[in-house]
Amino acid sequence: MSAAPGPAGWPADYCVTIVGLGLMGGSIARALAPHHPAALWAVDRDPAVLDRARREGVITRGFTDAREPLDRSDLVIVCLYPGDAIRWINENSIHMKKSAVITDICGVKTPLIDGVTPLRDGEPDYVPGHPMAGRERWGYGESTASLFTGCSYILTPLPRNRPESIRLVETLARTLGAARVVFTDAATHDEYIAFTSQIPHVLSVAYMHASESRPVTPFAGGSFGDVSRVALINERIWTELFLRNRDRLTPEIRKLARRLNELADLIDGKDAPALAESLREARRMKEAYDAADHR
Amino acid sequence: MSAAPGPAGWPADYCVTIVGLGLMGGSIARALAPHHPAALWAVDRDPAVLDRARREGVITRGFTDAREPLDRSDLVIVCLYPGDAIRWINENSIHMKKSAVITDICGVKTPLIDGVTPLRDGEPDYVPGHPMAGRERWGYGESTASLFTGCSYILTPLPRNRPESIRLVETLARTLGAARVVFTDAATHDEYIAFTSQIPHVLSVAYMHASESRPVTPFAGGSFGDVSRVALINERIWTELFLRNRDRLTPEIRKLARRLNELADLIDGKDAPALAESLREARRMKEAYDAADHR
Structure with missing residues (x-):
C-alpha cells in the first residue's frame, strides 16, 4: 500500500469513452472536459442523457451502441454497478483496441477481478479502480466536476497489468482531482x-x-x-x-x-x-x- | 413541545454571572459581551482563567468565591458538569437575590431537576436549559462567541417557574444565537x-x-x-x-x-x-x- 505523486499531464491525444453517464460517469466527464481529450465519448442506454451531456459540452459525442466508439478508444472508464460492469467488460472488451486500457469505479474490487474474464497479453488491459467519492443523490443531473476533488482514489492493479496502463489510470485519478492515489490489493x-x-x-x-x-x-x-x-x-x-x-x-x-x-x-x-x-x-x-x- | 420567536432585546441593565468558565461558560460570555450587560461576571476556581477572560474583555470581573457577586446578580448561568451543577445550585441559591433567575446548560435534565432542592415561592427561580452545541475540544481556551449560532436551545421549565423567568432564559438563548428555542418536559x-x-x-x-x-x-x-x-x-x-x-x-x-x-x-x-x-x-x-x- 503506497501513495505516489502522479505524472503531471493528461494525454490530450487520447480518446476516452465513459460507459454509464450517471452521477459518477457524468462527474468524470465534467472533470475531464476542461483537459480537452481528443475525444470524450460516452455510452449510455438513455439517449436523452447523452444528448443533454453533448449540448452541455460535457462530452463530444454519445452512443447507445458501445461497439461504435470502442475500436477507437484509448481509455474506457466503466461507470456501471458492479454486476453490470462485469458483464459489460466481458461482452465488450473484444471490440476494443488491443492497446486500450479499461478501468472501473466500483466500491468492491475482489468481485470485479473475479468476475472479469482474464484478458490475455496483447489484449485490452483492465486496471481496477475506486475513487472514494459520492453524494446522497444520483443520476447525471447530480454530477459535478468537483466530485473527486480531494478524494482518495484507490487502485488495485493486477500482476498482469502493463506498467503504462497503471500510470494512465493514476494520471486519470490525479486529473480528476484526487488528493492521493492509494495502491493496494483487492482483498485489503x-x-x-x-x-x-x-x-x-x-x-x-x-x-x-x-x-x-x-x-x-x-x-x-x-x-x-x-x-x-x-x-x-x-x-x-x-x-x-x-x-x-x-x-x-x-x-x-x-x-x-x-x-x-x-x-x-x-x-x-x-x-x-x-x-x-x-x-x-x-x-x-x-x-x-x-x-x-x-x- | 413548541418553538416560539423570542423577545427582541437583551435586558442591558441586568447583572449576569456565569459559573464555570470552560468551553460553554466562556462561549456564553463571549456571545453576551457585545450586548454589554451592566455586569458580566464569572465565577471559576481558576484565577488564571478569570484573569485572562477579564484581560480579553470577555467578562467585566471574575470571582473565585461565589458569594461576592451572587447577591447582586439577576441571572446566574451555571456551566458546570451535572453533579457539580446540582451541588453548586443547592449550596449557593441562598446567597442570591430572591428575584434572581438560575439556569444551567447540562445535557441531561431529569437528574438536574430531581437533584436541585426545590426553591420556594419568593426565592431564586431555576429554569433548566440545554443549548445543543459543543466542540471536540474543551476549556476556556476553546470557547468562541459563535458556538451557539444556529443551535437548538432546549428549555424544560418547571410548573413553579415564573413566566418572566422563562422569558428571560428564552431571551438569553436567542441572544446567544440559537436558531430555535424548544420547550418540552425533562423526561421527553x-x-x-x-x-x-x-x-x-x-x-x-x-x-x-x-x-x-x-x-x-x-x-x-x-x-x-x-x-x-x-x-x-x-x-x-x-x-x-x-x-x-x-x-x-x-x-x-x-x-x-x-x-x-x-x-x-x-x-x-x-x-x-x-x-x-x-x-x-x-x-x-x-x-x-x-x-x-x-x-
Missing part, C-alpha cells in the same frame, strides 16, 4: 472498505430503523446529522455492494454490535472509571487516525 | 437526547473500538469522518451524562445493536429485494426527518 481494499465506508452506511440505516420515526428533530444536533447523513442511500447500488462484500462486511457489523452491547453493559454497571477509560481509549484511537490522515 | 428531553446525541457519541466510541486500530486511514472517506468525529470525546463529561441517563440510554444502545444484527442477517440471507426495501425504508425516514427539520 474490500476488508478496509467494509469498515470505513460500508459500516457507516449500514449504521446510518440501522440508526434510522432504531429511530422508529419518533419526532426527534427538535433534539437533533450535529452528531445526529453526522450519523444519519448517508441514510439518504441509493438502495440499488448499496444492496449490491453489501451483498458482494458480505463475507467481509457482516462480521464487521456483528463486531460493532458487540462493542455497542459492551458499552451498554459498562454503563449499566455504573463503573465510572472503567467507562471513562473506555471513552479515553476511543479518543486515543481517533487521534491516531487523525494524525495518520494529516501526514 | 432525556429520552430523545439519548437517541439524537448520546447514541451518536456511544456509536463513535464503539466504532473506534471495532477499528482495532487497523491502518484504515487511506480508505477513509466522508462517512468514516462523520461516524468517527465525536470519538474525540471528553470522557469526564460524557461518562457523567451516560451514567445519569443510563435508564433511557442503554435500551437505545441495545436496540441499535439489534437493528445492526438484523441487517447483518438480511445481508447474510442474500435476499436482495428485502435488503433493498430495508434501505429504502431508512431513506424514507431520513427524508421525513430532513423535511421536518426544514419546516
Whole structure:
C-alpha cells in the first residue's frame, strides 16, 4: 500500500469513452472536459442523457451502441454497478483496441477481478479502480466536476497489468482531482472498505430503523446529522455492494454490535472509571487516525 | 413541545454571572459581551482563567468565591458538569437575590431537576436549559462567541417557574444565537437526547473500538469522518451524562445493536429485494426527518 505523486499531464491525444453517464460517469466527464481529450465519448442506454451531456459540452459525442466508439478508444472508464460492469467488460472488451486500457469505479474490487474474464497479453488491459467519492443523490443531473476533488482514489492493479496502463489510470485519478492515489490489493481494499465506508452506511440505516420515526428533530444536533447523513442511500447500488462484500462486511457489523452491547453493559454497571477509560481509549484511537490522515 | 420567536432585546441593565468558565461558560460570555450587560461576571476556581477572560474583555470581573457577586446578580448561568451543577445550585441559591433567575446548560435534565432542592415561592427561580452545541475540544481556551449560532436551545421549565423567568432564559438563548428555542418536559428531553446525541457519541466510541486500530486511514472517506468525529470525546463529561441517563440510554444502545444484527442477517440471507426495501425504508425516514427539520 503506497501513495505516489502522479505524472503531471493528461494525454490530450487520447480518446476516452465513459460507459454509464450517471452521477459518477457524468462527474468524470465534467472533470475531464476542461483537459480537452481528443475525444470524450460516452455510452449510455438513455439517449436523452447523452444528448443533454453533448449540448452541455460535457462530452463530444454519445452512443447507445458501445461497439461504435470502442475500436477507437484509448481509455474506457466503466461507470456501471458492479454486476453490470462485469458483464459489460466481458461482452465488450473484444471490440476494443488491443492497446486500450479499461478501468472501473466500483466500491468492491475482489468481485470485479473475479468476475472479469482474464484478458490475455496483447489484449485490452483492465486496471481496477475506486475513487472514494459520492453524494446522497444520483443520476447525471447530480454530477459535478468537483466530485473527486480531494478524494482518495484507490487502485488495485493486477500482476498482469502493463506498467503504462497503471500510470494512465493514476494520471486519470490525479486529473480528476484526487488528493492521493492509494495502491493496494483487492482483498485489503474490500476488508478496509467494509469498515470505513460500508459500516457507516449500514449504521446510518440501522440508526434510522432504531429511530422508529419518533419526532426527534427538535433534539437533533450535529452528531445526529453526522450519523444519519448517508441514510439518504441509493438502495440499488448499496444492496449490491453489501451483498458482494458480505463475507467481509457482516462480521464487521456483528463486531460493532458487540462493542455497542459492551458499552451498554459498562454503563449499566455504573463503573465510572472503567467507562471513562473506555471513552479515553476511543479518543486515543481517533487521534491516531487523525494524525495518520494529516501526514 | 413548541418553538416560539423570542423577545427582541437583551435586558442591558441586568447583572449576569456565569459559573464555570470552560468551553460553554466562556462561549456564553463571549456571545453576551457585545450586548454589554451592566455586569458580566464569572465565577471559576481558576484565577488564571478569570484573569485572562477579564484581560480579553470577555467578562467585566471574575470571582473565585461565589458569594461576592451572587447577591447582586439577576441571572446566574451555571456551566458546570451535572453533579457539580446540582451541588453548586443547592449550596449557593441562598446567597442570591430572591428575584434572581438560575439556569444551567447540562445535557441531561431529569437528574438536574430531581437533584436541585426545590426553591420556594419568593426565592431564586431555576429554569433548566440545554443549548445543543459543543466542540471536540474543551476549556476556556476553546470557547468562541459563535458556538451557539444556529443551535437548538432546549428549555424544560418547571410548573413553579415564573413566566418572566422563562422569558428571560428564552431571551438569553436567542441572544446567544440559537436558531430555535424548544420547550418540552425533562423526561421527553432525556429520552430523545439519548437517541439524537448520546447514541451518536456511544456509536463513535464503539466504532473506534471495532477499528482495532487497523491502518484504515487511506480508505477513509466522508462517512468514516462523520461516524468517527465525536470519538474525540471528553470522557469526564460524557461518562457523567451516560451514567445519569443510563435508564433511557442503554435500551437505545441495545436496540441499535439489534437493528445492526438484523441487517447483518438480511445481508447474510442474500435476499436482495428485502435488503433493498430495508434501505429504502431508512431513506424514507431520513427524508421525513430532513423535511421536518426544514419546516
